Amino acid sequence: MLTSFKKNIETNFSFLKGKKLLIACSGGLDSVVLTHLLKSLNFEIALAHCNFSLRGKESDGDEMFVIGLANNLEISVFAETFDTKKFAKEHKVSTQMAARTLRYNWFEEILNDFKYDYLLTAHHLDDDLETFFINLSRGTGLNGLTGIPKENNKIIRPLLNFSRAEILQYAEKNNLKWREDSSNQKADYLRNKLRLQVLPQFKETNESLLNNFQKTQRNLQSSQNLIEDYMALVYNLVVSEASDSYKINVQKIKELPHTEALLYELLNGFGFTEWEDVSNLMDAQTGKQIFSKTHQLLKNRDELVLTEISDVNTSEEFLVSKDGITSPINLKIEPSKYIGETEKNLIYVDSEKLNFPLKLRKWSSGDTFQPFGMKGKKKLSKFFKDEKIPLNEKDKIWLLLSDEKIVWIIGHRMDDSFKVNENTEKILKITYSN
Amino acid sequence: MLTSFKKNIETNFSFLKGKKLLIACSGGLDSVVLTHLLKSLNFEIALAHCNFSLRGKESDGDEMFVIGLANNLEISVFAETFDTKKFAKEHKVSTQMAARTLRYNWFEEILNDFKYDYLLTAHHLDDDLETFFINLSRGTGLNGLTGIPKENNKIIRPLLNFSRAEILQYAEKNNLKWREDSSNQKADYLRNKLRLQVLPQFKETNESLLNNFQKTQRNLQSSQNLIEDYMALVYNLVVSEASDSYKINVQKIKELPHTEALLYELLNGFGFTEWEDVSNLMDAQTGKQIFSKTHQLLKNRDELVLTEISDVNTSEEFLVSKDGITSPINLKIEPSKYIGETEKNLIYVDSEKLNFPLKLRKWSSGDTFQPFGMKGKKKLSKFFKDEKIPLNEKDKIWLLLSDEKIVWIIGHRMDDSFKVNENTEKILKITYSN
Structure with a gap:
C-alpha cells in the first residue's frame, strides 16, 4: 500500500x-x-x-x-x-x-x-x-x-x-x-x-464494487460540475443583484427549459422546503410572498425578489460587560497600554467613548455606521454589498453597540468615531474569537 | 390503493x-x-x-x-x-x-x-x-x-x-x-x-426509505435534465455537422470549463471506453486517431472528427433468394397481383428488373442511389443527413442490392429504377420486419 x-x-x-x-x-x-x-x-x-x-x-x-x-x-x-x-x-x-x-x-x-x-x-x-x-x-x-x-x-x-x-x-x-x-x-x-x-x-x-463505486462518484462529480457551469450561465441571464436582495427575472427564467429545476438550483440553500409554492410564486400576483426561516421570496411585477428576514436577526440582544461576553459569541475586553494594528478580529477603541454595558445584536436593514477611515455614514447593506459578503453569510454577522451606536461590525470593520486618537487616555482592546 | x-x-x-x-x-x-x-x-x-x-x-x-x-x-x-x-x-x-x-x-x-x-x-x-x-x-x-x-x-x-x-x-x-x-x-x-x-x-x-428514494430520483432526473439543456447549448457552440461526420472544435471546447466532462457527454454512446485517450487526442498531432468498435475519432487541425467505421459495416454480405431471407434480418418476398402503397417497411418492385439472388449488406460511404420519385443520383451519406438520421442509427441500416445496384435502403427509401410502371408484368412485394 x-x-x-x-x-x-x-x-x-x-x-x-x-x-x-x-x-x-x-x-x-x-x-x-x-x-x-x-x-x-x-x-x-x-x-x-x-x-x-x-x-x-x-x-x-x-x-x-x-x-x-x-x-x-x-x-x-x-x-x-x-x-x-x-x-x-x-x-x-x-x-x-x-x-x-x-x-x-x-x-x-x-x-x-x-x-x-x-x-x-x-x-x-x-x-x-x-x-x-x-x-x-x-x-x-x-x-x-x-x-x-x-x-x-x-x-x-x-x-x-x-x-x-x-x-x-x-x-x-x-x-x-x-x-x-x-x-x-x-x-x-x-x-x-x-x-x-x-x-x-x-x-x-460485485467483486469490483468499490472500484466501480469510485468510477460512479467521479462520473457524478463531473455531472455536478457541468450543472454548476450551466447555472453560472443561467445566473448571469436571469439574476440581478441589488444592495440587499437578489432579483430573478420571471420572464427570462420561464423561457429556459426546466424552469422549476433551475429555480431549485438558484434558491437551494436559503432554507425553502415547499418547492411547489416557490414555483407557483412565478405566476402569483405582485405582493404575494413566501418565507423560509431566514429568507423572504416576494413576487414583485416580473421579478422574484429574495431578501433576508432581518427581523429574525435583530430579535435578540445581549448585554456586554467590561469583561466581555462568552455567549453567544466570544468577546474579550481588556485595557491596553499600547495600540497595535487593528485586525479583522481585533480592535482598539477609546474607552471613554464607550458607555457600558455595551450591547450585542444581529444587524438589521436600517443600520448605518461610519466605516473606520471614512468620513460619511454608510448603510450596512451597502457595506456588505461592497465587501462582497454572500447573502447567506450576512445573517451570521454580529454588531457591538454603545448607546445604540455601532462600535464594531464584528469581524469586519469598526466605526470611525470610536477609534483611538491623540486625546485618548485609556485604550481598550477588544478581541473576537469564534 | x-x-x-x-x-x-x-x-x-x-x-x-x-x-x-x-x-x-x-x-x-x-x-x-x-x-x-x-x-x-x-x-x-x-x-x-x-x-x-x-x-x-x-x-x-x-x-x-x-x-x-x-x-x-x-x-x-x-x-x-x-x-x-x-x-x-x-x-x-x-x-x-x-x-x-x-x-x-x-x-x-x-x-x-x-x-x-x-x-x-x-x-x-x-x-x-x-x-x-x-x-x-x-x-x-x-x-x-x-x-x-x-x-x-x-x-x-x-x-x-x-x-x-x-x-x-x-x-x-x-x-x-x-x-x-x-x-x-x-x-x-x-x-x-x-x-x-x-x-x-x-x-x-429509514421507515420512509421508498418515499425518500422517489424524491432522490426526481432530483436526479432534474439534474439530468439540466445537463441535457446545457449540452444542447454546448453542442451548438462546438459541434458542426458534416455530411457523414461530426466535427468538434477543439479550441472552442477547451475554452469551456470541465472540457473532459463535456467531451464525455458529447461522445458517450459511440462505443469509446478509453476516455483518457479521447481527452489526449485534443492535444495530439493532426492525423492521430482512435477507434471504438463502431467509430473513428480523428484529430484534424483544430477539430476532432467523428465518423462511422464503414468498413465494418460492409464486411459481411448475405444472399437473398426468391423467398427472401430470415437472418440477419427478416425479408419476405412474394408475388403480388396488385400494387399497394409503398411504406417504410414494404415496397413493390418490378420483378424483371431484379437479378436473383439479391444481396444484403450494410451501407458504405461511397454508396449512391436514385431515391424513389427523384431524377438524379444521391450519395447515401447525403440522404441520411437530409433525413436527419442520427449518426448512431445509421450503422443499423441494411441495403438490398441487385447486381451491385441498390434496390432498397431497407426501412427508408427504394431506388426509383426498380419501381413498378406501366410496362411491369410481374410485381414482387418485399416486406421487412425487424
Missing part, C-alpha cells in the same frame, strides 16, 4: 511536498495508518488529537495513545480536552455536531497559530460509500451522492482512494497498534447498520 | 382516458394487480402474454392462467409462444436479452395491428430501487441512477409510484389470484441478491 499511497500523493497531492502537515489523529486504525504512511514518506507532520470526554477513561486512553505514538515517531503532538456535552447543550446542537464544530475550530486554530499548511484526515473509500448510503437513505440529490471531497480548502483526505480492507492489511503487515473505538460499535445507528449489515451484503454483489 | 392509483392516473397519465390499452401480463402479482386496477377504473384493456418456453409446464400454466384471467374479466387476450433459447443462440445474445427483444417486438406488432394506443407494464417502485442498485453495483453515472421512465413513447408504467408491499396488500385484500414465477427465486443472481438480502436491510435504515 505504501507504493500506491506514494503514487497517489505524487499524482493528486503533489502540492503537499515540503509543507507542514497536521494530521487529525483519533488513535484509531485509519489515522494511525495515515500517520505511518506520511512518516514513511518523510513528510513534516504533527498530530492533533481531540479528547471529547465522551467515553471517560477510554477517551483519556486514546489521548495517551496518540501522545505515545507521536513520541515514538519523534513528531509534535497537540491534544485538547473538550466538554462536548456542555457545548452541545449551550448551543442546542447534537453531541455529534458539537464534536464536529469543536474539532474543526480547534484544528483551524492550530493551523493558524503554529503555521501548519494543511490538515489531513484519514477518511477512506468505505467512509465515502457509507456517506453515499446515509444520504440515499434520507433522500438526497446529485450533490449528496458525489462523495466526500478529496480537497476542501486546507483539509486534505489522501486515503479516499483506499478501502478499509487495504488499510487494515497495511496495519497488520507492519505490526501497527491502534485503539478500537467502542462507540463505533453502537453510537451512530444508521452508519453502523450500513457498515455492518447492508454494505457487506452489497459488496458481495 | 385503488384511490391513490386513480389519482395517479388522473394526475400523471390523464392522456390515457378513452384510449385502447394493452397490458403486458405475465400472470405474476404485479401485472395481475395492474389489470384489476385498470379494469376497476373501466379502461378499455386487453392482455398480452409471452410464453418464452423457458420453464416447461410452468410457462404453459402461466399462459393458461392469463387466458383464464382475461376470460373472467371479459377482455381480449393475446398469447404467443417463443423459442427464446433458439433466438438467443441465433442472435448470439443472452436469454434475457432475447426474451426482451422478442417481447417488445411482439408487443409493438399488436399495438400496430390491433390499433392499441399504449402498452402498460407493471414495473413498481421496488423494481426501480433494484435497478438503481444494479447499476450502482456495476458502476454507472447520473443516467444510470435516474430510474425507469414512467413514460417512454408508447410504454407507460403507472405503478412506478407504488411499492411491492402496497401491491401485495391490494391483491390480498381483494382476494386476487396470481402465479408465482419460480425463476424469480433464482435466475437473476444480482437482482435476487439485492431483493432478498441487501434491500430489506437497507429499508430498515
Whole structure:
C-alpha cells in the first residue's frame, strides 16, 4: 500500500511536498495508518488529537495513545480536552455536531497559530460509500451522492482512494497498534447498520464494487460540475443583484427549459422546503410572498425578489460587560497600554467613548455606521454589498453597540468615531474569537 | 390503493382516458394487480402474454392462467409462444436479452395491428430501487441512477409510484389470484441478491426509505435534465455537422470549463471506453486517431472528427433468394397481383428488373442511389443527413442490392429504377420486419 499511497500523493497531492502537515489523529486504525504512511514518506507532520470526554477513561486512553505514538515517531503532538456535552447543550446542537464544530475550530486554530499548511484526515473509500448510503437513505440529490471531497480548502483526505480492507492489511503487515473505538460499535445507528449489515451484503454483489463505486462518484462529480457551469450561465441571464436582495427575472427564467429545476438550483440553500409554492410564486400576483426561516421570496411585477428576514436577526440582544461576553459569541475586553494594528478580529477603541454595558445584536436593514477611515455614514447593506459578503453569510454577522451606536461590525470593520486618537487616555482592546 | 392509483392516473397519465390499452401480463402479482386496477377504473384493456418456453409446464400454466384471467374479466387476450433459447443462440445474445427483444417486438406488432394506443407494464417502485442498485453495483453515472421512465413513447408504467408491499396488500385484500414465477427465486443472481438480502436491510435504515428514494430520483432526473439543456447549448457552440461526420472544435471546447466532462457527454454512446485517450487526442498531432468498435475519432487541425467505421459495416454480405431471407434480418418476398402503397417497411418492385439472388449488406460511404420519385443520383451519406438520421442509427441500416445496384435502403427509401410502371408484368412485394 505504501507504493500506491506514494503514487497517489505524487499524482493528486503533489502540492503537499515540503509543507507542514497536521494530521487529525483519533488513535484509531485509519489515522494511525495515515500517520505511518506520511512518516514513511518523510513528510513534516504533527498530530492533533481531540479528547471529547465522551467515553471517560477510554477517551483519556486514546489521548495517551496518540501522545505515545507521536513520541515514538519523534513528531509534535497537540491534544485538547473538550466538554462536548456542555457545548452541545449551550448551543442546542447534537453531541455529534458539537464534536464536529469543536474539532474543526480547534484544528483551524492550530493551523493558524503554529503555521501548519494543511490538515489531513484519514477518511477512506468505505467512509465515502457509507456517506453515499446515509444520504440515499434520507433522500438526497446529485450533490449528496458525489462523495466526500478529496480537497476542501486546507483539509486534505489522501486515503479516499483506499478501502478499509487495504488499510487494515497495511496495519497488520507492519505490526501497527491502534485503539478500537467502542462507540463505533453502537453510537451512530444508521452508519453502523450500513457498515455492518447492508454494505457487506452489497459488496458481495460485485467483486469490483468499490472500484466501480469510485468510477460512479467521479462520473457524478463531473455531472455536478457541468450543472454548476450551466447555472453560472443561467445566473448571469436571469439574476440581478441589488444592495440587499437578489432579483430573478420571471420572464427570462420561464423561457429556459426546466424552469422549476433551475429555480431549485438558484434558491437551494436559503432554507425553502415547499418547492411547489416557490414555483407557483412565478405566476402569483405582485405582493404575494413566501418565507423560509431566514429568507423572504416576494413576487414583485416580473421579478422574484429574495431578501433576508432581518427581523429574525435583530430579535435578540445581549448585554456586554467590561469583561466581555462568552455567549453567544466570544468577546474579550481588556485595557491596553499600547495600540497595535487593528485586525479583522481585533480592535482598539477609546474607552471613554464607550458607555457600558455595551450591547450585542444581529444587524438589521436600517443600520448605518461610519466605516473606520471614512468620513460619511454608510448603510450596512451597502457595506456588505461592497465587501462582497454572500447573502447567506450576512445573517451570521454580529454588531457591538454603545448607546445604540455601532462600535464594531464584528469581524469586519469598526466605526470611525470610536477609534483611538491623540486625546485618548485609556485604550481598550477588544478581541473576537469564534 | 385503488384511490391513490386513480389519482395517479388522473394526475400523471390523464392522456390515457378513452384510449385502447394493452397490458403486458405475465400472470405474476404485479401485472395481475395492474389489470384489476385498470379494469376497476373501466379502461378499455386487453392482455398480452409471452410464453418464452423457458420453464416447461410452468410457462404453459402461466399462459393458461392469463387466458383464464382475461376470460373472467371479459377482455381480449393475446398469447404467443417463443423459442427464446433458439433466438438467443441465433442472435448470439443472452436469454434475457432475447426474451426482451422478442417481447417488445411482439408487443409493438399488436399495438400496430390491433390499433392499441399504449402498452402498460407493471414495473413498481421496488423494481426501480433494484435497478438503481444494479447499476450502482456495476458502476454507472447520473443516467444510470435516474430510474425507469414512467413514460417512454408508447410504454407507460403507472405503478412506478407504488411499492411491492402496497401491491401485495391490494391483491390480498381483494382476494386476487396470481402465479408465482419460480425463476424469480433464482435466475437473476444480482437482482435476487439485492431483493432478498441487501434491500430489506437497507429499508430498515429509514421507515420512509421508498418515499425518500422517489424524491432522490426526481432530483436526479432534474439534474439530468439540466445537463441535457446545457449540452444542447454546448453542442451548438462546438459541434458542426458534416455530411457523414461530426466535427468538434477543439479550441472552442477547451475554452469551456470541465472540457473532459463535456467531451464525455458529447461522445458517450459511440462505443469509446478509453476516455483518457479521447481527452489526449485534443492535444495530439493532426492525423492521430482512435477507434471504438463502431467509430473513428480523428484529430484534424483544430477539430476532432467523428465518423462511422464503414468498413465494418460492409464486411459481411448475405444472399437473398426468391423467398427472401430470415437472418440477419427478416425479408419476405412474394408475388403480388396488385400494387399497394409503398411504406417504410414494404415496397413493390418490378420483378424483371431484379437479378436473383439479391444481396444484403450494410451501407458504405461511397454508396449512391436514385431515391424513389427523384431524377438524379444521391450519395447515401447525403440522404441520411437530409433525413436527419442520427449518426448512431445509421450503422443499423441494411441495403438490398441487385447486381451491385441498390434496390432498397431497407426501412427508408427504394431506388426509383426498380419501381413498378406501366410496362411491369410481374410485381414482387418485399416486406421487412425487424
